[in-house]
Amino acid sequence: MGVLSTLAQPLQPVLLELSALPTPLYVLILGSAILVFAVVANVLQQILLRDPKKPPVVFHYFPWIGSTVAYGMDPYRFFGDNQKKYGDVFTYVMLGRNMTVCLGPHGNEMVFNAKLSEVSAEEVYTNLTTPVFGEGVVYDCPNHRLMEQKKFMKFGLTTETFRSYVPLIVEQVEDYIKKSPFFKGPKGTASLSKIIPEITIFTASRTLQGKEVRDALNGSFAADLHDLDMGFNPMNFLMPGIPTPGNRRRDIAQRKMARFYMDVIQRRREDPEQSKDKSDMVWNLMDRKYKDGTPVTDRDVAHMMIALLMAGQHTSMATTMWIILHLAHQPKLLEQLWQEQLSVLGNPPRPLAYEDLSRLPLHNNVIKEVLRLHPPLHSIMRKVKSPLVVRGTPYTIPSTHYVLAAPGASARDSRYFKNPSIFDPSRWETQTNGAADENEEMHDFGFGMISKGTQSPYLPFGAGRHRCIGEQFANVQLGTILATWVRLFEMELPGEFPEVDYTSMIAMAKAPAEVVWRKRDY
């Protein structure tokens, strides 16, 4: 502050002269002068006052804005360009926040496996998630509660439930295609941006959430879900609490959806026979207690159900779209998948069962390869709570910073994957996840034993205490949709392969993401 006022002293006569000008001109000139001054001071600070103990800062002209635009347009290009200049660990400024990117397997390890006392996920995500999920769950409760909630959810996803889910998913997909106006006749063109969100929500709701929720999606529940979904946007992540009409609709929808789930629970409690199929998550979460004896309230269950719906919807939807686009782009691969089904499941193929999914290696490798090139979450962030020493460097990341892991960046790095930009599912016939698979360390953070994912370059489902509990469900959902789609269609792309849309927080295919389809005759 002292330096700034000393620098400003010689400018005082100029400011007096300017104040005599007409107001708009005065404001314009003064504004431009302040901007120039801020830019110059910011540039000088980066050049002259660089602290060698902190990670290098990505060069930027404008304070506060920093590298927001370059990062937002294409995070992977931004990471790659700056990795070349600054190495695996560097800081960029995003809307006034210092974000320290930690790339490579070591960076993944640093962020995902940092101690609770060192980093916090809830401080990054709660502004975005709590108004959508509701209070008391996920990032609106102490971390040990989240671990217990994850345990309840994960332990409800058993082999037995998956066995019952596969025919339900097949039924939802076939029924959708039969009734959809986008699939009239023997061939046509369809926009995946319109179709896949619906198929994903119908299959997830029917399996995880039960028949009542799936049926409600044919009515006003769908509009509420849409309003709630709109609250899940990067604006709320960066500038929480803005009272926009969208956020007001989000809050109303949240209350209505929570009420809906609570009513479902109440009806089931009063008349358990009403819903005999007990494989969904509502049944699994009802009437549970936390370790300390506190009951899991119906409101907690309702909010966890919303969280599950949201966590699974965007990630699975984006992945399904990329799977179908790659098949339309490589009709030969689609034919190989069809042949795999005929050879494993008979000609014509028998109805798909859960056990069949693991007997279709090419199908599984397609999913793995899509998650390598298109992991839905490109940036995983934590707020630093106590200074983090970066092993093997002179750097310490201060507690004013955020850290960011990007496992998708190491998954497209030629040091770990040969010809990384080529979509080649056959690489998984020989390739492991890139880490020393056999020696993976296991740990229980409170939701069952998981691999710590130590230093792997391939972590589409994350690692550590915040690791995904939906991985197995996602594989069942994706595998079943993929196998059903292969049975239904031959495809090709009408034009270029779509670009990635990074404007939402999920790496989506740019709309309309069209494919040309022809119904398979078998």
Ligand code: HEM
């Ligand atoms: C292709 C599908 C999916 C992908 C790629 C994916 C990816 C991820 C990743 C990377 C994380 C870690 C986030 C972090 O560390 O901050 C995560 C966490 C999580 N995911 Fe998934 N997910 C998928 C599907 C699902 C599904 C279907 C569900 C629910 C059934 C789900 C529920 C969760 C939950 C509850 C967490 C824990 C959040 C935490 O502990 O902070 N995910 N997921």
